[in-house]
Amino acid sequence: MPKTPDEIIRDEIRALAAYHVPDAGGMVKLDAMENPYRLPQELCRVLGEGVAGAALNRYPDSTARELKLRLRAAMQIPSAMELVLGNGSDELIQMLALAVAKPGAVMLGFDPSFVMFRMIAAFAGMRYVGVPLNADFSIDLAAVIAAVEQHQPALIFIAYPNNPTGNLFDADAIARIIARAPGMVVVDEAYHAFAGASFMPRLAEFPNLLVMRTVSKLGLAGLRLGLLAGHGAWLHHIDKVRLPYNVNVLTQRVAAEVLQHRDVLDAQAAEIRSERTRVLAELRRLAGVVSYASDANFILFRVAKADQVFSGLKQRGVLIKNLHGSHPLLADCLRVTVGTPAENAQFLSALSSTLNP
Numbered sequence: 001m002p003k004t005p006d007e008i009i010r011d012e013i014r015a016l017a018a019y020h021v022p023d024a025g026g027m028v029k030l031d032a033m034e035n036p037y038r039l040p041q042e043l044c045r046v047l048g049e050g051v052a053g054a055a056l057n058r059y060p061d062s063t064a065r066e067l068k069l070r071l072r073a074a075m076q077i078p079s080a081m082e083l084v085l086g087n088g089s090d091e092l093i094q095m096l097a098l099a100v101a102k103p104g105a106v107m108l109g110f111d112p113s114f115v116m117f118r119m120i121a122a123f124a125g126m127r128y129v130g131v132p133l134n135a136d137f138s139i140d141l142a143a144v145i146a147a148v149e150q151h152q153p154a155l156i157f158i159a160y161p162n163n164p165t166g167n168l169f170d171a172d173a174i175a176r177i178i179a180r181a182p183g184m185v186v187v188d189e190a191y192h193a194f195a196g197a198s199f200m201p202r203l204a205e206f207p208n209l210l211v212m213r214t215v216s217k218l219g220l221a222g223l224r225l226g227l228l229a230g231h232g233a234w235l236h237h238i239d240k241v242r243l244p245y246n247v248n249v250l251t252q253r254v255a256a257e258v259l260q261h262r263d264v265l266d267a268q269a270a271e272i273r274s275e276r277t278r279v280l281a282e283l284r285r286l287a288g289v290v291s292y293a294s295d296a297n298f299i300l301f302r303v304a305k306a307d308q309v310f311s312g313l314k315q316r317g318v319l320i321k322n323l324h325g326s327h328p329l330l331a332d333c334l335r336v337t338v339g340t341p342a343e344n345a346q347f348l349s350a351l352s353s354t355l356n357p
Helices: 041-052 065-075 088-100 115-124 141-151 171-180 200-205 232-241 249-285 306-315 341-355
Strands: 082-086 106-111 127-132 155-159 184-188 209-214 226-230 289-291 298-303 333-337
Touching: 041 249, 065 082, 065 226, 065 249, 082 088, 082 232, 088 115, 088 155, 088 184, 088 209, 088 226, 088 232, 106 115, 106 141, 115 127, 127 141, 141 171, 155 171, 171 184, 200 209, 200 226, 226 232, 249 289, 249 298, 249 341, 298 306, 306 333, 306 341
Parallel strands: 106 127, 106 155, 155 184, 184 209
Antiparallel strands: 082 226, 209 226, 289 298, 298 333
16 A cells, blocks of 8 residues: 655655745735836847747757856856856755755754745755844854854855845854855855845855855846856866756846846846835834845835734735744844835835724
8 A cells, every 4th residue: 555645755844834925916016026127128129039039949058158158247257266057046055955965964044044045955854053143133153153163064055135134244254154164155145236245256265155146136037047156166066966957948048138238137226226225214204113224125124913014015905025923033024025116105105004094
């Protein structure tokens, strides 16, 4: 008689909850840190012509040579560093975990941070050690160094800026962690376009440092493209666990073309940064709202009875992210993506109405 799924599936997988993506149909969607702006019509026309000529009957270039050249220029990747591409940053995180998941291997990160670090550690059979941040969401450096010494992690992930808190950690603290780490340290710069700070220029300084980025927050989330930059001594092995043809023909072609128009993406990022400043100022004018400075394209804020406020916003047609209950430091916290001026106005109006019915 066949065994049941509970007898076959690993315990740590059965204990997980799947990553939930809520239905945003008919709502102002401000829950997923997406760029709210579409590409210009003329650029869309060029992309359409390029896609029409794509050889969909053939496998894509497994090495993505042309795309890597465009990424090097657009992301200012040092010439001495190698690149590995992924189907979004999630796949890169999974590649890294699979490559180092020896029995007893540890992945270390901060809590709270990007949830996929912990989830993918479980997927790969690694033990995850989360070091709590300070109450102001800064790094508790002494606690991190102690955890590094105790657990000797094969892999450390540092989101820079951090998700979901939005802040940039102290660069000197990160450098000290890299210097003490026995294995790889991956600085995840998913929100680099909004931060004005990067460890990319410092790759040559640290032999165990890798920098991860994505084009998702630049307005290309639908393409699912992430990159990992660093020393070839590491990436040579990481590339071995990359599935063949993991970046499809359309993603390679569209991304390569759009990256030639970096001015368009930069202008959109500037608009988002400007709106971030305005929305943060408006949030700070609302009684009962505690908002936190952000170096990303979203803003974390705290209200009394976050669950009720989240539901009230949904009833008014605005979807944001409810973080209450996900971590003690995020009690009564909500996170809103910076949208267009019109979307932001709808959010602020809905929030005001919810708080003051």
